[in-house]
Amino acid sequence: MLDQSESLYNQCLDLDPSHVDCHRGLAVLLVETDRPDRAFALMRNWATSQPQLADARIELARLYQEFGEGETAQKFLEDAIHQDGNNARAWLALGQIREAAGDYQQALQDYQRSYDLNSMQPQVAERIASMNRQIVSGAGGVTASGTRLAQQSAADVSKGRY
Incomplete structure (x- = not known):
């Protein structure tokens, strides 16, 4: 079922490259299947490909926070607020x-x-x-x-x- 889930998340992102929950779900799946490097790459690529989207930075910050990197998470959150102060x-x-x-x-x-x-x-x-x-x-x-x-x-x- 994990392979099917990953495939569905990727289909979701093909249909809507800005979909927050699909990015988050796929990142969680990648971490839970011992591929945190792929999860970070997914989130970094999203933040890079859609620099106008604060949600990409928020989710990347969340991933960093979950891995105990609070300072890096804070930097991405400050970037997100700079992008969208509201x-x-x-x-x-x-x-x-x-x-x-x-x-x-x-x-x-x-x-x-x-x-x-x-x-x-x-x-x-x-x-x-x-x-x-x-x-x-x-x-x-x-x-x-x-x-x-x-x-x-x-x-x-x-x-x-x-």
């Missing part, structure tokens, strides 16, 4: 990267920008509220419950999808 997914993803890196004030601003652009994101509203509480109650990086902000943030960010 992309709520890019702002959300950048907020998640910055939160995981411990830059809580900037992460909060990124989340707020994402929410301003698309208020139909309940998970973003929750992150904004949670971070506001943590920042106010935990000036030293510790929340009112005594949980380290960095540990809690890393766990929360790993649950999110952008």
Whole structure:
């Protein structure tokens, strides 16, 4: 079934070279079948062939983040925002990267920008509220419950999808 799935993803991309979910699905399939180099090549080629499309950079950043390369992911997200400053997914993803890196004030601003652009994101509203509480109650990086902000943030960010 994996071969058939790969074939169908490629057919989808033949019909619509900008299809975000087909690129993402194919990249996941390539990673899960021990071909991460092909997944990165797929995403890089997409970003190169469609430089006007912020989604290509967002998905490439996501792949880098999943492989533990947060700084590279952040660079691609900043490129995506430069390309399309009104992309709520890019702002959300950048907020998640910055939160995981411990830059809580900037992460909060990124989340707020994402929410301003698309208020139909309940998970973003929750992150904004949670971070506001943590920042106010935990000036030293510790929340009112005594949980380290960095540990809690890393766990929360790993649950999110952008």
